[in-house]
Each structure stands twice: as C-alpha cells, then as structure tokens.
Amino acid sequence: MIISVQDLENFILESQFDLVEIKESLNEFNIFNVLGVQRREIRHSNFLGWLFDPNESHLLGAIFLKDLLNLISKVGSLNSEKMEDLIKQDLSETIVHRESLNNIDILIINESADFVICIENKIDANFSGHQLAKYYKYVEKKFSKITHRCYVTLTPFNTNYHTLFECGNMYKNISYIQIINLLHQQQEIINNAKSTVKESINQYCTMVQKDITQTNPEVRMAQKIYKKHKDAIEFILNHKPNFSGLNYNIWNCLLNKEIDGFIFTVEKPNDAIVRILPDNDELLSIFKKPEFHSWNNEYMFCLEIIVEYDRVWVRWSFGNINNDSRADELLTMMSHYYDIMDNMEVFQRSGLPVDMHKDQIHTHNYPGVCGVTLFNDVDFINQDKTPIELFKIKFAELNEKLIQPWTEACIKHLRN
DSSP states (O other), X not given: OOOOHHHHHHHHHHHHHXXXXXXXXXXXXXXXXXXXXXXXXXXXXXXXXXXXXXXXXXXXXXXXXHHHHHHHHHTTSSOHHHHXXXXXXXXXXXXXXXXXXXGOSEEEEETTXXXXXXXXXXXXXXXXXXXXXXXXXXXXXXXXXXXXXXXXXXXXXXXXXXXXXXXXXXXXEEEHHHHHHHHXXXXXXXXXXXXXXXXXXXXXXXXXXXXISOOXXXXXXXXXXXXXXXXXXXXXHHTSOOOTTHHHHHHHHHHTTSSOSEEESSSSXXXXXXXXXXXXXXXXXXXXXXXXXXXXXXXXEEEEEEEOSSEEEEEEEEOOOOOGGGHHHHHHHHHHHHHXXXXXXXXXXXXXXXXXXXXXXXXXXXXXXXXXXXXEHHHHHTSSSOHHHHHHHHHHHHIIIIIHHHHHHHHHHHHO
C-alpha cells in the first residue's frame, strides 16, 4: 500500500493524545525493567517465592500463600476440603525454596500443615525432556510422608502443553494472569503495607502485565492504534534508523587512518564488532599475551566497538582463556588486571555515561570492565549527520575524555 503524507498526518492527529499516554507509561520508573529481568524466569521465581513465604520481609504473613492455595485448589491440584482447612491455619512454619532443592523453581513445604507445592515456572523456554518427571519423582520420594503433594506449572497464559511430557499429567496449570489477579484482589492490604513493599509489588504487577501477559491498558491502547493505522506504523518502522553494516565503515576509517592512533587486534571485521587498542607500545606490552590466544590473536584484552541495530557502543573487554594446562595461572593474571581497571578513577572522572560491569571476571567468558554508548537511534535522528560522521565525532570525544586517560593510567601503573 502506498502511504501519503496525509496518511501520516492523520495518524499523528488521531493518535497523539493516546501516544502521549503510552509514552508516559513507558517512561515510568520500574525497577524490574531497569534491571532487565522481565523475561528471566529465575527472577520471577525469586520474587514470587518471596511473596508466598509468610516469613519474608514483606511482613504480610501468609496472605499470598493462602491465595495461592485457593488458586491451585480451583484448578484441581488440592482438594477443597484441605484448602478450607489450610485457610484457617497459621502457616508460619512454611518453608519456601527457590531454585535450590533439586533445581525446582519454587518448592513450598509445610510438614506440620501436611502440604508441599512444586511449581515449575516457564515464560519463554519450553518444557524439556524428563524435567517434570524429575521434579515429580524427587518430591514423591523426598516428601512421601506428606499427604497433600501439589504439582503446578506456571505459564504466561493457561495451557495444557505440560501434559505431553512424562509425568506431565500429574501437574495442573496456573497462569501469570491469575497470579496478577490474585495480587490485585489484595490491593487494599498491599496499599497499607510499608512503602517499599507496596511499590515493589505494584511495579511487579505493572511489569508482568506490560511485558509478559500484555494485558495492561497501554498495551491494549497500542494494539488498537496499530490495528487502525497499521500501514502508517509499518512505514515508520521500515524507515527507522538502522546501523547494520556500520562496522565495515568504521573498519575502513581506522584502516585508512581517518581515525588515527589505533591498531586492530583481529585481522578482519566480523558482523558486528571492531576490536582495537591504542597504538602505544607500552600499553600493547601489557595486554599482548599470546598464551591466552583470545579472538585467535595475541592479545588478552581489547576495546570492542559494537554495532547494534539501534545503538553503537564501546566495551573494555577481556578475552577468554584457551589454555587448559595454565587456566588457573592465566585466570589469576586476568583477575589482577581486571581488578586494577575496575578501580580506575578515570572511568568515573570522564563525565561520560559509563556503565561499569563489576564482578564479571568470575562469571563470564570474555568479561567486560565497562561499556559506553556512543549514540543510539534517537541521538542520530536529532543530528544532521550520516552514521559514520556521527561516529567520528562521538569516538573522538570518547578518545579524548576516556581512552587516552585510561591508556596513561595503565602505563603509569605498569611503570610503578
């Protein structure tokens, strides 16, 4: 379909107030979005386990646990007579395990009240192999003396897909929609909780409705706008900034000395990353460690210029250890250099938006010290420049404010 200027103007005029409301919603602070945990199952399991634990810091006792018992009773995982008995009891002896006992996502145990609940949480990942059977057999053996053993799968929307797997017919399904409804039913109590607890639960509900179940009002509004103005929106999306391929332009600028003072630490660019170091003999002597053989070169460290679809950024990154016979020795060496750079004041003094990556050395291959965004798609739209022109300007600023001071700091430490 051919889109005219009039079509785009109609889209703006008819949707501007709704778009403002959606933008305000997107700009609202939400700690779960800030931490990027929206679709990380273990983080959801931790938060829900915290809610269901009557002895946790929310100080709301067993209110959410009893609501959960009522919910799993309705889906048939707990008989109604037992549920009615539990609702009347003090459940303070309940113990909640999260990703600990036999890797079960949430395991709720109360031996005195005679129940155990095994919850397998799935958001994006699928059920795998004998996973459900493994958890079922473990609980059946470990807690055989407990009469009421409940098995539940938790998914964004109700499904019976788990029944296709071994022992899956022993599980009943509940959804995130039902969990959020459960919390909303206790809104008055949540509002009277201490402020940090109230805010945490409300932000969690908002995040789930927006990012998991897509049931919040702003999502509904966005879907209606898209339905009415689909062609105009698709046209806009198809013409948004796209930095794919910019890495080859950056490579050529460095190769042709349009950006001077750097060497490549790999022989050719890949699809998204250009790896470099300042062309300084003293600095290169620090990081030239052939025994690491990271990135198929002689360096244990480099600066990575990373080109994403909507962002260009630079990361200070260590390589990987590819020498099994000296792995412990090389990890000690890498950790030494990592600790030095992790504590360098130049990163804090640069005045740039530096994102520090602490404690990565022990948990990640190719650990990064920090990252700095040069520009994103919004920055690009606000400049009358081509992507490579904007890159040259932003990289020159980064070089002056951070790369050169960092180089001097590394050399100073080596001399001392």
